[in-house]
Amino acid sequence: MTGVVETRDLMLRFGGVVAVNNVSFTLGERELRCLIGPNGAGKSSFFKCLTGQHLPGRVSGRVLIRGQDVADLRAHRIVRLGVGIKTQVPSLMNGLTVEENIWLAARRTHGFAGGAAATQELIAELELGPIARQTAGELAHGWRQMVEIGVVLVQRPWLILLDEPAAGMTGDEVERLVGLIRRINQTAAVIVVDHDMAFVRMLSSMVTVFHQGAILVEGAANRVLDDARVREVYLGNRTT
Amino acid sequence: MSAWRSTGRVHWGWFFTAAAVLLLLPLVVDTHGPTVLLIWALFALSLGLMWGYAGLLSFGHSAYFGLGAYAYAIAAVNVGESTLPLLLAVLVPALLAAVLGAMMFYGRISDVYMSVITLVVTLILFKFMSATAGDAYRIGDARLGGFNGIPGFPTLNLPGSPEISLFGTPTYYVCAVALLACYLLCRWVLARSFGRVLVGIRENEERCALMGYDVAAYKTAIFTLSAAMAGLAGCLFANWAEIVTPSVFSLRQAAEVIIWVIVGGLGTLVGPVIGAIVLGMVKLLLGEQTTFDNALILGLLLIVVVLAIPRGVVPALQRAWRWQRQRSRHAAANPRRRLGGAAEMRR
Numbered sequence: 001m002t003g004v005v006e007t008r009d010l011m012l013r014f015g016g017v018v019a020v021n022n023v024s025f026t027l028g029e030r031e032l033r034c035l036i037g038p039n040g041a042g043k044s045s046f047f048k049c050l051t052g053q054h055l056p057g058r059v060s061g062r063v064l065i066r067g068q069d070v071a072d073l074r075a076h077r078i079v080r081l082g083v084g085i086k087t088q089v090p091s092l093m094n095g096l097t098v099e100e101n102i103w104l105a106a107r108r109t110h111g112f113a114g115g116a117a118a119t120q121e122l123i124a125e126l127e128l129g130p131i132a133r134q135t136a137g138e139l140a141h142g143w144r145q146m147v148e149i150g151v152v153l154v155q156r157p158w159l160i161l162l163d164e165p166a167a168g169m170t171g172d173e174v175e176r177l178v179g180l181i182r183r184i185n186q187t188a189a190v191i192v193v194d195h196d197m198a199f200v201r202m203l204s205s206m207v208t209v210f211h212q213g214a215i216l217v218e219g220a221a222n223r224v225l226d227d228a229r230v231r232e233v234y235l236g237n238r239t240t
Numbered sequence: 241m242s243a244w245r246s247t248g249r250v251h252w253g254w255f256f257t258a259a260a261v262l263l264l265l266p267l268v269v270d271t272h273g274p275t276v277l278l279i280w281a282l283f284a285l286s287l288g289l290m291w292g293y294a295g296l297l298s299f300g301h302s303a304y305f306g307l308g309a310y311a312y313a314i315a316a317v318n319v320g321e322s323t324l325p326l327l328l329a330v331l332v333p334a335l336l337a338a339v340l341g342a343m344m345f346y347g348r349i350s351d352v353y354m355s356v357i358t359l360v361v362t363l364i365l366f367k368f369m370s371a372t373a374g375d376a377y378r379i380g381d382a383r384l385g386g387f388n389g390i391p392g393f394p395t396l397n398l399p400g401s402p403e404i405s406l407f408g409t410p411t412y413y414v415c416a417v418a419l420l421a422c423y424l425l426c427r428w429v430l431a432r433s434f435g436r437v438l439v440g441i442r443e444n445e446e447r448c449a450l451m452g453y454d455v456a457a458y459k460t461a462i463f464t465l466s467a468a469m470a471g472l473a474g475c476l477f478a479n480w481a482e483i484v485t486p487s488v489f490s491l492r493q494a495a496e497v498i499i500w501v502i503v504g505g506l507g508t509l510v511g512p513v514i515g516a517i518v519l520g521m522v523k524l525l526l527g528e529q530t531t532f533d534n535a536l537i538l539g540l541l542l543i544v545v546v547l548a549i550p551r552g553v554v555p556a557l558q559r560a561w562r563w564q565r566q567r568s569r570h571a572a573a574n575p576r577r578r579l580g581g582a583a584e585m586r587r
Binding site for chain 2: 051053055074075085087091092093094095100104105107108109112151155
């Protein structure tokens, strides 16, 4: 199968520690995939291999995005291929307003003037109007998550990588986020990294489970989340 | 308040007032002191642009100041007039900064490591230039002169007319025009997308890269522009002093410009200019006495300013001005409450 994202024999080492161990992974066109696993399973390290956030030389194997090997590319060049990236900890320009944060992202893809129109459109779409003039540093965590997702979406990427997008959100915000991810998945392939099982169930997508840097099991959400091996790596020997 | 709301805005009223003061100043005072203050202001402006808006602190910014001075002096001795040497004084530091910046930023070196590398470059240049005594160290007709430096080179002349040299007040006006032009250039740069991305990089470098911006290219570009401005300041300093010595690369020079920027106000363009002019005046005044050590007084001043107004003089004045305006607006909008308050006070 040829996918929009493929990794072949991907390894990531930190000295003697192997964070990503021989991972071969494929994501199809407009597919929604969740990467799950307990803390330290290697899912965020794998995510960073896709986004060019590791120093060259630490990564071996191949990372192909629409057939182009990006293993040695810097993050900005991967983004320019049409990839949108949301990091684990909300990463915004704290001294700039929400509007300015989104404009800065929009400006690169839509130009100086077009960026303003795209920004207003996205602010309306994500209902960020009440906080548009606030500086990002003043926002609560849930809002920061939503603004960072806005910064990603305004670039109109065809591949979206979201690392723990629901962390710190309230129940209502998570429900809204699930709807948003489903909506953007109609035009873009999406990878979501998370360890919140309830959130993953709500997305009801294909799931890849990481354990000790390698893929443990892949499949439909309900089947995978009920898998005994998955329960064991998450919960130890408990089965409830 | 947003970090980039006023980055590109020129307050034309203040600008023309400053220009008028600079124009008329030679009518009331001797221009020798004010000329070097304007040169130091330009030097501080160059660091303030890079540090205040892109977050790049160079501990060795005097390397470009000194290179500009030496490039001018060496070229002027060889060419015999000032037009080409002036261009070289801007281009040589800019070229070094472009190469050094590309190596550092594409090599993922930033923060304190970048500051240390720039400091080391300055120290190397200082040591090298101090060790160039003797006839063997010459470039064309220009002897580098070791610790004694290069004296007696042709100073600025009217472009295309080497016989018409500029001394005294004309040199002062050249420095004033250079400072005002560089200030407008900085404002223009910051008003463009380029300037806004720079502020974004200062705020969050990782996010800027994840928006698709080539952060290393932006940093290299502003590093180069800043070095070119410092080189121009160095060239003007050479013309003011009429001698260039290795002291232009000294640690003292490198430290002073940082102090000027901090005291004036980081994150503004006017702040470094005011900081350089005020502390430069203090330095010139202290230079005439022997009771107190000059460096000690400047150091104490820095400590006092950092403790009392950590963001610098100009941002503190701006905040006070905004607060006063808000208070006036609020009072105008609620006259009854104000009267009531006055009546309350009378009671």
